[in-house]
Structures are given as C-alpha cells and as structure tokens.
Amino acid sequence: MEPQTKRWKGSVCDADSWVAYPVLSDKQSQDVELIEAFAAPIVDKKETSRLLRELSGLYPLNGLQHIKRVRAVREKGSPHPLEVLVCLVSDAPDLKAVSIDSLLPSGGVRRGGLGEPFVVKVPARPALTRPQFELASKHWPTSFHEDKQVTVALRGELFSPLQKARMHTYMTAALTAARAATELGMEAVGAAVVDPATERIVAVGHDCRGDHPLHHAVMVCIDLVAQSQGGGCYSFDRYPACRFTPPTPDTSQSAAGVAASSQPYICTGYDLYVTREPCVMCAMALVHSRIGRVFYGTSSADGAVGTKYKIHSQKDLNHRFEVYKGVLGKQCEALNGPGSHIKREIDN
Amino acid sequence: MGTEEGRKESFYPSDEEIEKWMSSAFDMAKDALQSGEVPVGCLLVYDHEVVGKGRNEVNETKNATRHAEMVALDQLLDWCRRGSLDVSSVCERAALYVTVEPCIMCAAALRLLNIPAVVYGCRNERFGGCGSVLDVSSADLPETGTTFKCVSGHRAEEAVEMLKTFYKQENPNAPKTKTRKD
Numbered sequence: 313m314e315p316q317t318k319r320w321k322g323s324v325c326d327a328d329s330w331v332a333y334p335v336l337s338d339k340q341s342q343d344v345e346l347i348e349a350f351a352a353p354i355v356d357k358k359e360t361s362r363l364l365r366e367l368s369g370l371y372p373l374n375g376l377q378h379i380k381r382v383r384a385v386r387e388k389g390s391p392h393p394l395e396v397l398v399c400l401v402s403d404a405p406d407l408k409a410v411s412i413d414s415l416l417p418s419g420g421v422r423r424g425g426l427g428e429p430f431v432v433k434v435p436a437r438p439a440l441t442r443p444q445f446e447l448a449s450k451h452w453p454t455s456f457h458e459d460k461q462v463t464v465a466l467r468g469e470l471f472s473p474l475q476k477a478r479m480h481t482y483m484t485a486a487l488t489a490a491r492a493a494t495e496l497g498m499e500a501v502g503a504a505v506v507d508p509a510t511e512r513i514v515a516v517g518h519d520c521r522g523d524h525p526l527h528h529a530v531m532v533c534i535d536l537v538a539q540s541q542g543g544g545c546y547s548f549d550r551y552p553a554c555r556f557t558p559p560t561p562d563t564s565q566s567a568a569g570v571a572a573s574s575q576p577y578i579c580t581g582y583d584l585y586v587t588r589e590p591c592v593m594c595a596m597a598l599v600h601s602r603i604g605r606v607f608y609g610t611s612s613a614d615g616a617v618g619t620k621y622k623i624h625s626q627k628d629l630n631h632r633f634e635v636y637k638g639v640l641g642k643q644c645e646a647l648n649g650p651g652s653h654i655k656r657e658i659d660n
Numbered sequence: 661m662g663t664e665e666g667r668k669e670s671f672y673p674s675d676e677e678i679e680k681w682m683s684s685a686f687d688m689a690k691d692a693l694q695s696g697e698v699p700v701g702c703l704l705v706y707d708h709e710v711v712g713k714g715r716n717e718v719n720e721t722k723n724a725t726r727h728a729e730m731v732a733l734d735q736l737l738d739w740c741r742r743g744s745l746d747v748s749s750v751c752e753r754a755a756l757y758v759t760v761e762p763c764i765m766c767a768a769a770l771r772l773l774n775i776p777a778v779v780y781g782c783r784n785e786r787f788g789g790c791g792s793v794l795d796v797s798s799a800d801l802p803e804t805g806t807t808f809k810c811v812s813g814h815r816a817e818e819a820v821e822m823l824k825t826f827y828k829q830e831n832p833n834a835p836k837t838k839t840r841k842d
C-alpha cells in the first residue's frame with residue numbers, strides 16, 4: 313500500500329478519484345443458498361475417524377464436496393468438542409421420529425460416540441468469492457478455492473496506478489466523444505476501443521442516433537474497428553469525433569492484430585471503454601465481436617452487462633468477457649445530468 | 661397505406677401473409693445454401709411490400725453485427741428515407757419474416773425500432789433472443805423500444821435441415837476459415 317498522504321493529498325493523479333469494480337456473474341454475486349442437514353455431537357473424540365469413515369459410506373453427501381464433515385464447537389464450555397454432519401434432511405429415512413438410531417440403521421454405522429441429532433443449515437454450493445465464503449462459513453465450515461484475482465478485484469485493487477492512469481486516458485477519450493455527440497443533439501454516449509497489447513486506441517465513436525436509430529456508440533465503434541481492418545459498412549466521415557487508427561506494420565504483429573487480420577472476430581483481444589453500460593443490442597454485438605474486456609463509467613436502466621442482464625457471463629453463449637464499472641464514474645454520470653435531460657425533451 | 665382500422669395494437673400478419681412471406685424467406689435461404697452462404701432468409705414487409713431483404717454480411721464487412729436482420733433493417737430505413745416516410749410509423753406496421761429465430765442482438769434491434777411482429781422458422785439454440793437463450797422479445801425493458809409478438813415453428817424442420825446441410829459442407833472442407841454461421 314502507498315502511504316495515505318500520497319493517496320489523499322490532492323491530485324497526484326486524477327485516477328485516484330474513481331475505482332473500477334468487477335461486474336461478476338450471478339453465480340459469483342448471489343446470496344449463499346442453504347440446505348438443512350442433521351448434525352450430531354461427537355461425545356467421544358477417539359471415535360472421530362471411525363465415525364467419519366462409516367458415515368461417508370452410509371451418507372456420502374454427493375455434490376457437497378465443499379462441506380467439511382466435522383466442525384469444532386464454537387461455544388466455550390460445551391460438553392463435546394466436535395460435531396459431525398450425519399446426513400441431509402432430505403436423505404433421512406424417517407422424519408417423524410428422528411433420533412440417532414433412526415438415522416443409522418443397524419449394520420452401517422456403529423453409533424458409539426455420537427449424541428442425539430439436531431438440524432443445521434449448510435451451504436448448498438461452493439463459495440466462488442471471498443464474501444460468499446465468509447457468509448457460508450457462518451453456517452457451517454466449507455473449503456474455498458480462492459480466485460485471488462477476483463478477491464483483489466472486489467476490493468477495487470486489481471489495477472495498478474499505472475494501469476489506472478492509462479484507463480483514465482481511454483475513458484477520457486470516450487467522454488470527449490460523448491460531449492461531441494451532445495453538441496450534435498445526439499445521446500451523450502461515447503466509446504473507445506483499445507488494443508491493450510500495444511496501448512493504442514483503435515477507434516473512438518459516439519452515439520449517432522440522429523442519423524440511424526441503431527447507431528449507438530458501441531455499434532459505431534464496432535464498425536470503425538472493422539474499417540480499421542479494411543472492412544466496415546457505414547461512413548462516419550462527417551463526425552470528426554468518430555475515427556479509427558489504421559493498423560501500422562508493427563501493430564499488426566501484436567496478438568490482437570494477428571487475430572484481427574486472420575478472422576472476422578475483429579475485436580478479439582481488444583478492450584472497450586464506454587461511458588455508460590451497453591444495452592442488450594450492444595452487449596450482444598460485443599459477444600459476436602469477441603471483445604476482450606469492457607469498462608464502463610455508469611450503469612444504465614436497461615443495461616445488459618450488470619443491470620438487467622449479465623450477457624458477458626451468460627451461460628449458453630460461446631464467448632465471455634470481463635466487465636468493470638466505475639471508470640471515471642462521476643464524469644460519466646454527469647453526462648446524464650439535468651442539462652442533458654432538458655435538451656433531450658426539447659428535441660422530442 | 662394500411663387500412664384505417666389497423667391500429668398499432670391490432671397489427672398482426674394474417675395466416676395467408678405468413679404462408680406467403682415465409683415461402684419467400686425459405687426461397688432466399690435455399691438460394692443462399694446453393695451458393696455456399698449461411699442459409700438464412702429474412703425479409704421485412706410493410707403494407708404488402710418487401711421493404712428490406714437481408715443476408716448475412718459478416719465476412720465481407722469484417723463487422724460481426726452484420727446479420728441478415730440488421731441488413732434488412734438498414735434497407736427499411738433507406739426505403740423510408742427515399743420515400744420521405746416517417747420511420748416509426750412504418751416500423752409500427754412492419755413484420756419480419758425469417759427462417760431462423762433472431763439472435764439476442766437482432767431481437768433488441770427489432771425492439772428498438774418498435775417492429776411489432778416476428779415470424780420465424782426454427783429456434784436458434786446458440787444465440788436466440790426470442791426465448792432460446794434469452795427472451796428479449798417480451799422482457800421488461802422500458803428503455804429498449806417495445807416488445808414484439810413471435811410466431812414460431814413455421815417449417816422449422818426444413819430450416820434446421822438447411823442449417824445442418826450448411827454445417828456439413830462447411831466443416832470438412834474449411835477447417836481454418838472460421839466462417840461465421842450466426
């Protein structure tokens with residue numbers, strides 16, 4: 313960590329004024345789901361390994377490999393030091409008269425060393441993030457294979473000051489384009505496509521809905537990227553803030569450049585910076601274009617990479633990408649400020 | 661121009677219209693298959709006239725969003741421009757006929773333009789936006805145009821067969837060209 317003085321003493325770097333947080337999949341961000349199970353005290357500690365072996369044979373807890381079968385009792389002064397999961401409530405043979413004898417039919421498990429059962433709640437799924445793990449552990453101990461990158465990202469600390477300074481530059485380009493769109497009476501949305509391998513801005517575009525109702529900033533950028541590769545199907549020549557950089561010989565050697573020239577998935581390996589969360593059409597256009605990562609400033613009401621859908625992590629789709637929000641969040645939010653609303657109402 | 665009683669709410673293609681225009685869409689798909697292109701036929705009809713007709717143009721434009729539906733929508737917009745017609749009043753009474761369920765992107769584009777009706781043949785299991793992967797056609801998205809009605813399953817097996825034939829002739833011959841099929 314840098315010393316606090318450097319972080320707070322003013323504008324060492326504007327990039328300190330925002331934090332980029334990951335937009336995780338529903339699986340990663342949902343609440344911890346619990347299921348009921350019977351646990352029983354282990355009154356004789358010496359019997360623990362035998363009980364574990366025999367219980368796993370009788371009630372294997374399929375699909376719950378993340379659950380630890382035995383836990384230490386937290387309360388001080390408890391007469392028994394350990395508790396063991398006997399079985400899931402749904403697997404119990406007789407729910408009318410539950411006793412340790414009814415749960416352990418003769419032959420399978422010798423009940424020596426076990427006390428009477430009681431109901432506990434255990435996490436139904438493995439934890440995918442540290443917050444999920446911490447919540448799950450409050451109910452019953454579980455194992456956790458931590459994705460360190462996700463943990464760091466959730467703390468808003470994934471990007472180094474140098475990376476943040478670059479991200480700041482790219483989003484500033486998108487913001488400048490968004491302001492140009494406002495001048496033209498279009499929606500205040502701007503976007504920039506960047507090749508992170510060469511740190512080069514490939515295309516910058518803004519909303520052009522005045523000409524074509526589907527020319528959202530992202531769609532404009534996708535076509536500009538196509539133009540930078542010798543394709544494309546529209547002309548944005550009359551909009552100086554919509555532009556692309558033709559590839560130079562050295563940039564075409566980059567991984568993204570090679571990928572782009574050899575196949576039609578033209579955004580492979582590229583990052584998109586966009587002032588507000590893309591709509592469904594634009595989000596799916598980014599899937600079709602195989603975008604690498606998406607960074608947006610602020611959420612939108614029908615947004616499709618966080619708000620209404622998480623198309624970037626949608627199961628069944630053949631391409632997934634990382635999404636981060638909050639880059640220059642305040643400035644992006646200000647684009648939708650009261651002034652721009654009044655302007656839009658007049659236009660309508 | 662359409663009849664007076666045909667307001668936006670009641671606009672819906674008749675069975676005869678569906679039969680007729682889907683037959684044209686299938687003819688387009690067959691032509692595409694015969695020339696080695698993605699076998700998807702797609703047309704936009706307004707007031708008994710085809711105002712947009714599309715085929716997949718992803719490879720030649722290097723723009724992965726150039727699906728047949730997007731191409732057809734562009735033609736509809738050009739048609740309105742040439743005839744100095746109001747885009748929204750045309751879109752409100754236009755129907756899309758397509759042999760395969762529109763993908764999530766195209767479904768959202770159809771909503772943004774307030775197209776009220778979509779007739780399609782087979783489901784699109786990989787990208788479908790009218791129920792197969794997501795149901796964009798009926799979702800509650802107040803800032804994304806209006807919902808549209810779907811008529812599905814028209815000659816579905818035939819549409820699937822054409823896609824299968826296309827994949828079969830594609831795969832063994834062209835392992836490296838990665839042609840887009842969606």
Ligand SMILES: [Zn+2]
Nearest residue numbers: 528591593594
């Ligand atoms: Zn959009």
Ligand SMILES: [Zn+2]
Nearest residue numbers: 727762763766
């Ligand atoms: Zn599509």
